[in-house]
Amino acid sequence: MNNPIIAIVMAAVIIALVLLSIRRGILKEKYAILWLLVALFSSAAVIFPQIVSSVANTLGFRLPSNFLFSIALLIALFLTFLLSTDISKKQRQIENLATELAIIKNKLNNK
Amino acid sequence: MTTNKGLLVVIPAFNEEIVLERTLTALLQEVSVNQVLVVNDGSTDKTSEIVKTKNIQLLELPFNLGVGAAMRAGFQFALENGFEKVIQFDADLQHQPKYIEEIVTQLDNFDVVVGSRFAGKSNYRVSFVRNLAMGLLKDSVSRHIGKKMTDVTSGFRGANSKAIPIFAEKYPSEYLADTVESLILAHDQGLSITEIPVTMQERQGGVPSQNIFRSTLYLFRSLLVIIATLTIRAKKGK
Numbered sequence: 001m002n003n004p005i006i007a008i009v010m011a012a013v014i015i016a017l018v019l020l021s022i023r024r025g026i027l028k029e030k031y032a033i034l035w036l037l038v039a040l041f042s043s044a045a046v047i048f049p050q051i052v053s054s055v056a057n058t059l060g061f062r063l064p065s066n067f068l069f070s071i072a073l074l075i076a077l078f079l080t081f082l083l084s085t086d087i088s089k090k091q092r093q094i095e096n097l098a099t100e101l102a103i104i105k106n107k108l109n110n111k
Numbered sequence: 112m113t114t115n116k117g118l119l120v121v122i123p124a125f126n127e128e129i130v131l132e133r134t135l136t137a138l139l140q141e142v143s144v145n146q147v148l149v150v151n152d153g154s155t156d157k158t159s160e161i162v163k164t165k166n167i168q169l170l171e172l173p174f175n176l177g178v179g180a181a182m183r184a185g186f187q188f189a190l191e192n193g194f195e196k197v198i199q200f201d202a203d204l205q206h207q208p209k210y211i212e213e214i215v216t217q218l219d220n221f222d223v224v225v226g227s228r229f230a231g232k233s234n235y236r237v238s239f240v241r242n243l244a245m246g247l248l249k250d251s252v253s254r255h256i257g258k259k260m261t262d263v264t265s266g267f268r269g270a271n272s273k274a275i276p277i278f279a280e281k282y283p284s285e286y287l288a289d290t291v292e293s294l295i296l297a298h299d300q301g302l303s304i305t306e307i308p309v310t311m312q313e314r315q316g317g318v319p320s321q322n323i324f325r326s327t328l329y330l331f332r333s334l335l336v337i338i339a340t341l342t343i344r345a346k347k348g349k
């Protein structure tokens with residue numbers, strides 16, 4: 001992309017979205033930081049394409065875009081994996097709450 | 112009538128209104144009414160009402176969590192109320208109440224007792240794929256705990272006062288893992304395990320879970336359980 005404006009606007013939108021979500025309390029800081037980093041790095045890549053090119057070259061990618069796609073894919077994979085582990089943890093916590101609730105309810109009914 | 116004090120029979124039940132009444136009636140000929148606990152695993156039918164009419168202890172989970180989590184609730188209940196032995200019993204009367212006494216007796220010598228459908232006198236038959244999965248599971252578990260097991264997926268089992276606190280905290284809730292992984296867990300926590308032969312009855316109702324698609328899925332999950340629990344835990348144990 002020769003014209004970085006579109007990419008910069010997209011990065012700005014992501015940053016705005018993240019900040020807004022934190023303010024509304026619908027996004028935990030842990031994830032906010034991750035998304036902000038993604039936005040910052042992608043805009044850096046757009047503003048300084050020569051860095052991307054040289055890194056891609058050193059790593060043996062023929063096209064810088066291939067390098068960017070790989071990175072993007074890896075980040076997306078990492079984020080979804082993180083979400084899966086988090087959901088598993090939440091599932092466990094919900095189970096514990098549910099069983100505890102059932103036992104407390106049983107106690108109340110026996111009184 | 113078994114007069115064993117401190118025994119609790121836990122029945123995980125998910126939408127079992129058709130069979131539960133009959134199961135409870137049969138069960139109550141073997142144990143007394145305050146020795147039974149039904150864990151209603153988020154049923155949307157009259158499961159809870161049936162339990163209440165019988166004056167049996169009831170735990171109501173707010174939504175369906177699966178047999179493993181329901182059993183964990185049962186173990187927690189047993190722990191809090193000072194029960195010394197817990198027997199898991201199926202709501203659809205596949206398990207026969209007459210074996211309860213033998214499991215209870217064995218629990219004096221072993222911490223976990225499994226009612227095996229394949230040890231000796233049983234004529235229990237399953238499909239080829241399921242048989243393969245069960246074979247893989249039992250071989251892996253047998254190797255891990257260093258004792259020949261013939262049926263590691265049986266849901267008819269007992270735990271004593273040494274096993275109850277461990278199961279109350281850690282009983283696995285994932286489908287399939289609840290039976291298999293709990294044995295691995297028991298072994299790794301230093302509990303002793305044994306089997307007694309039992310025969311199953313035909314299901315008295317409810318939906319059986321045997322078609323080729325589900326059996327294949329079952330096989331894949333078994334492999335996953337073997338890879339996930341056995342390899343990792345084996346390393347941890349050393």
